[in-house]
Amino acid sequence: MAKTVVVIGTEWGDEGKGKITDYLATRADVVVRSQGGNNAGHSIFFAQKKFALHLIPSGIFNPKIMNIMAGGMVINPKALAKEIDNLIKQEITDFQLYISDRAHVVMPYHLELDRLYESLKNENALGTTKNGIGPAYADKATRLGIRFGDLIHKDSLFRQVNNALAFYNPVFETFGKNTFSPEQITEEYYIYGQMFEKYITDTSILLDKAIKADKYVLFEGAQGTMLCLDHGTYPFVTSSSPTAAGVPLAAGIAPQYIKEVVGVTKAYSTRVGAGVFPTEFEDEITKYIREKGHEYGTTTGRARRIGWLDMNVIRHAVRINGLTGLAVTLVDVLSEIKELKICIAYELDGKIIDYIPGNYDEYKRCKPIYDSFPGWDEDITQIKNFEALPENCINYLKAIEMLSGTKITVLSLGPDREQTVILHNYF
Ligand code: IMP
Numbered sequence: 152m153a154k155t156v157v158v159i160g161t162e163w164g165d166e167g168k169g170k171i172t173d174y175l176a177t178r179a180d181v182v183v184r185s186q187g188g189n190n191a192g193h194s195i196f197f198a199q200k201k202f203a204l205h206l207i208p209s210g211i212f213n214p215k216i217m218n219i220m221a222g223g224m225v226i227n228p229k230a231l232a233k234e235i236d237n238l239i240k241q242e243i244t245d246f247q248l249y250i251s252d253r254a255h256v257v258m259p260y261h262l263e264l265d266r267l268y269e270s271l272k273n274e275n276a277l278g279t280t281k282n283g284i285g286p287a288y289a290d291k292a293t294r295l296g297i298r299f300g301d302l303i304h305k306d307s308l309f310r311q312v313n314n315a316l317a318f319y320n321p322v323f324e325t326f327g328k329n330t331f332s333p334e335q336i337t338e339e340y341y342i343y344g345q346m347f348e349k350y351i352t353d354t355s356i357l358l359d360k361a362i363k364a365d366k367y368v369l370f371e372g373a374q375g376t377m378l379c380l381d382h383g384t385y386p387f388v389t390s391s392s393p394t395a396a397g398v399p400l401a402a403g404i405a406p407q408y409i410k411e412v413v414g415v416t417k418a419y420s421t422r423v424g425a426g427v428f429p430t431e432f433e434d435e436i437t438k439y440i441r442e443k444g445h446e447y448g449t450t451t452g453r454a455r456r457i458g459w460l461d462m463n464v465i466r467h468a469v470r471i472n473g474l475t476g477l478a479v480t481l482v483d484v485l486s487e488i489k490e491l492k493i494c495i496a497y498e499l500d501g502k503i504i505d506y507i508p509g510n511y512d513e514y515k516r517c518k519p520i521y522d523s524f525p526g527w528d529e530d531i532t533q534i535k536n537f538e539a540l541p542e543n544c545i546n547y548l549k550a551i552e553m554l555s556g557t558k559i560t561v562l563s564l565g566p567d568r569e570q571t572v573i574l575h576n577y578f
Pocket of ligand 1: 163164165190191192277278279280281282283284285373374378387388389390423424425
């Protein structure tokens with residue numbers, strides 16, 4: 152059995168990674184969030200209560216699980232304090248949380264910059280979550296960033312904040328925005344440093360030890376492959392690398408430690424925010440899927456765009472991530488739809504292509520080529536094994552395996568943990 156499992160979204164996020172992660176987390180010793188920030192989000196039901204997690208890893212409800220927020224993350228201390236506070240208010244007080252001293256801090260001016268960039272782009276705006284994620288990662292690259300470990304060293308905190316604001320305050324002034332005081336920010340964020348000091352450590356060392364001690368380590372992905380800064384639909388992407396290759400870098404572990412990579416794939420597709428989405432459609436079925444699948448963003452509440460499953464996208468994710476299995480989610484949402492479609496290739500300027508064009512305008516010109524599949528009427532939410540599924544559902548799932556060249560290892564037939572069919576034991 153694998154000791155390290157990476158959960159990756161194969162599309163544009165919101166594939167149901169949260170549910171698969173929660174399921175696997177019950178068997179893990181360590182749960183790691185390696186990239187992104189509070190642009191992600193999923194709800195967890197625990198002890199009859201609903202918890203919204205945006206930053207904290209999913210193993211937090213089990214006191215035996217070590218939860219790691221790794222160095223590739225960008226963390227907003229205010230949002231983290233709120234999340235921890237919410238746990239404590241709901242009597243989750245016994246937990247193990249570790250925050251990498253290398254993780255970058257999302258500062259208040261990053262949120263302002265995110266809003267400013269978006270407003271200046273007008274109709275080309277990305278539709279970001281406006282959580283300052285892009286500007287925080289940009290500062291990491293421009294070397295103006297603040298790292299979590301800096302929060303407990305007032306001098307280096309002030310130096311870095313001052314460097315950043317020497318550049319950004321004149322920008323804010325130019326655009327008629329309020330400027331920020333480096334002294335005030337340093338005072339405020341130093342207090343966060345004191346608050347979080349007990350969690351801050353070199354998480355790479357912890358992880359290395361855990362892996363060498365043969366612990367079960369689960370890396371929970373955020374966003375999805377098509378939102379990857381390198382391999383997604385650039386520039387309509389997030390600013391980190393939500394791919395399997397991104398995990399060792401972001402978590403600070405050796406790449407050969409990654410054993411299994413499960414790609415979470417929705418039985419249809421969705422996307423929030425702007426950007427190319429070839430299989431998007433808008434009709435009665437869209438409304439049916441959106442309502443039945445609760446296709447509204449966990450972080451922003453925005454209605455998600457809906458499309459048919461796109462095998463060019465899934466094959467791209469299989470290749471980029473080296474997926475060892477697919478977890479197909481929300482299959483139950485497709486019950487009672489007469490005809491289902493799967494995009495098998497694109498037509499681009501009269502040519503049939505089976506890949507994702509790198510150039511954004513070329514990608515926008517791609518037209519999906521579909522195969523049709525008869526749907527099924529039965530409610531499948533209580534089914535416990537693959538063979539008991541309606542024949543048309545089995546055919547649809549087998550087509551996904553055949554067209555992706557990847558085995559389905561998990562099926563999700565409803566939101567509860569019990570509504571999961573496991574075809575391969577990960578832990
Ligand atoms: P940002 O990550 O807030 O900068 O947003 C960039 C793009 O990624 C936008 O289109 C967002 O809607 C999208 N995005 C970011 N995080 C998620 C997520 O967790 N699920 C789905 N889309 C996301």
